[in-house]
Amino acid sequence: MDPGLQFWLRYVDDHGGLTEPATDGTLVVLPPAVAAEFDLPDELMVTSDPDVAREDGTVLLTTGHPVLVRAADTTLTGGDAGVVALAAPNAPAPGADYLQDRVREQFPVDHGRIDVTGLPTRVTRLVLRVGALVTYTVSDEECYQERLECWVDALSGLSLGDDDVARLQRAPRAINTATLPASLLAAAGTAVEHAHRVLDAAANRRRRTLSAQAADAHGQERTRARAYYDDVLRSLECRRATAHPDRAELLAARAATIREERARRLLEIDEKYQARHDIRPFRLHALLVPGWRVPVDIRRGARRYPSTFDWLPALASYANEGCPHCGATAPLSASKTRLGCIACQPGPVPHAVPAGPVQPATRAPWA
Template sequence: MIRKEAGLAFWLDWVEHRGGLWEDAGDTALALLPAVLASELELPEETAVTADPDVAREDGALLLVTGHPMVAKAAESVLAAGDTGTLTLAAPRSVPPDAATLLSKAREHLPVDHGRLDPRADATLERALRPVLRVGALVGYELSAEDHFQEQAEVFVDVPSRLRMPAGVSERLARTGHDPRAESALPAGLAAALDYASTSRPDLAAALAEAHRMLEAAAVLRRDGLAAQIGDAYAKERARAEEYYAAAVDSLQRRAATAPEDRAALLRARIESTREERARRLAEIAEKYRARHTLTPYRLHLLRVPVLRLALDVRRGERRYPLDLDWLLPAGEFAPLRCPACARSGAQLVAAKTHLGCDRCLAPKRPTPRPAPESVPPPRDGAATHTAVSAERAAAPVRAGATPAAGPSAARNAEVTGGAGPRSRGEAKAGRIAEASAARAASARSVAPGHAQSPPQRRSADPQTLRKRAFTFWEHAAGGDRRKLERLCAPDSPAAALLRLYGAAGPLYGIGVGSRERVESCSVAVFPAEGRRGWDSAGGEVHTDRGRHDYLLRWSLGPDQLIVEVLPHRTPFAMNASTMMARYRSGGTEPATRLPRTGAELDPVAHLLWQHTPARHGAHLAARALASWWRLTDPQALRERYPAAVLAAAAERSACYWSGVGAGGYGDAARLWQVPEADLRKAGTHLQRLLKATQDQPW
């Protein structure tokens, strides 16, 4: 009964660890403290403690609950000392699976393309110990001057593969007890334990660095999610400050306009000082709400997990590639595995003719397209020649069994093909049609010399390159690496707008991934550009621990090939279908899932856009509108001329209009935003002159 309260239970365990004793007496516990500990805590050696306030008041016992200084002091002592060591987990008492069962499970768990898993000759199941790191840390979040949080984070990392254990495997390993018989047989010291577990120091250091990266990435993602929850408080305080200083500057400007020259000079100086004070105050507010986090590691366990080692061969014909799989006995699953060739994870193994790899490193390369043969221009007198040949053929009848004479076109075709013989009737007809088309195109160009030529076809990037970039993009997004994501995204683009709003979690939020979901893997299908208005894109699904989310990445048209958009569609065809259906919905595009609040610093126009546009048109249209607004070089001049609501309505209308979705008219936007249509038209025209938005770039 006394151990129901977590804080008191922790304190009693800590006392017992420090050499003390305690006895449960129902509602209270009698703790016997060593002299050194009693002096350190400034308590008598016999102390009655309880977690019930009524019992503490009636019996005079010490009330110890979570948050009490005594409990906090014990926690600080544990964190300062750390929890490190080695531990051998106990194998389950049940009968382990045999080799045939494990082989069947391996074939189901690890399918190999162009290959088959077979047992290695003269190899039997071996019992071994596989090293796994258990790393725990206390994460402190500072979201503002008043909002502070602390959470516990823990990760299990497989040392040989440096991969994170799945959540189910981690839970089962955490519940597994240790093997007391193994401890007595082990030499003391961490180095000896490493040798016993067949783990080298470089492998352990690499796994520890990977565990720290995982904890840091999870902390950044969690910090951004918590910061988004208090984004309203930051926006309100900033809006109040801007409103206050705007009113002060406006009042001073009105007074300076009617004051004498000497008085007006003083008022203008006050206006400058007020603007400087405004900038300083806004910087203070931004610093007050700047989210931070700290990692305090407190646990480092090297777990020696009992495994059954299955020696296999991946066969492709007569070729054999050795592969060892470890069956984790306490978890009942295979240990994670990386590709033997490229050391990547999450990809299907492929047995090639030379080595064993995965479908990423052994993907077929795109063949280099052959240059198109140059067309032979028709002669200038082609029309006259064609008329003469036609008249000659009409005048000379064709006799049975005779071969018609080859005209100039046939001779010319024979010359082009290297002196080949006369063509068949179908080939001759196709050649005449091609010549006529070329002649019509040449005549059209000669008739209209000033006519603008069509833009050239856009060259698509290598699909394998796009595929790798898509995988890299989502790896950085799941890992919380904002800097690397910014290098992959084009500046002043909708993708950059999502990064500005939420950091590395922005692309995930843009496709509907929740703040509490953990990304596990993704699939990629490449869609090369087709036509003059095509976009190189890659789509697929992002798999999390709670479901799947469709996505579509679009690359820029320049040589840099940077990502410009992250859309919640799986293919370009799904995106086009959604855009067409949006034209027949009164509310615009289908709204996405509710987005968390952003902790980014937003001006009034951007704040209005992000507050209203995602609910009406989805996050991708809101990102386009924000990208167009943030692309302006001098937005302050527009804000001084037009109200913020009018500018937000104009930016949203422009994004909807050039994207081809509904609510792209001035009347619809004026009704949605409740602003005068005349003001909206003026602001929209002014905005379009600055942005020069097009259907190719609707932001």
């Protein structure tokens, strides 16, 4: 089925209508308000198959149809925001040995070791799902719209990988309606900023790809314009070389004007191909992910760095954490003075090689 029609059927379902698959299309019953909104009858048969739509009374609805465009506009304007809580785990927390093995596996520590130091306590980890419609303008004639989405862990500010997103989407939801606890509001605000940066960076990358595709057209248009003005200037120059002094002066002035016109035209062409993008956020889901906070010591010899990691049953792993010093996702590294990661800890000081007398080269046995 056409994704546009799929979207519209979901829209109808969400607005109190009924949709029923039939042999040659989908039977749709619309509540009066929705029927009026789309200027459609209360009951109709729809399809995205043009062959089926040739039959009497079946409406062809495919991407680009005004009815779908209106539903998309209403959805984008209304936005899609809400709080979703995952069901709390029924099982007790995993045992300390298991938690310790898994934390050591997931977070290797250079020059150090992680020891679990106490019992896990319940915790709720906030994950934001942020969706936006991005409009890329590559040139005056080329414009694209695409959907971008990112999932950000509010506490670490790190984006979730595809596997983790899939696990969260499959995880069972709590039955009760959820509200965002006040204690997580500040973290949610910071996470929205993280999400914006992630989306903006993705949009920038995409824009560069799209404008690289338009670079050929840009180059060709510039070359054509240059060739045209060069021709005009060459012919003016030929006429000036053999003209009467009064006439030559006029022709020189004309050439100066043409050069200015050329500069203006080239600037216009560059502006025409000036790519830009606009991010229009329309989705914000706050996902409450229950887990277990595990207290640990990150140790280097006698030096201890107390810390915690959050075990999330929905992911069957710990929540990813950035370096406590610089926020990077590089492996941790414990020095004698601070806990960081291999990216921000000062590297080992190379041993100085003592300067000694140069040994005479021994003669190779085969020489």
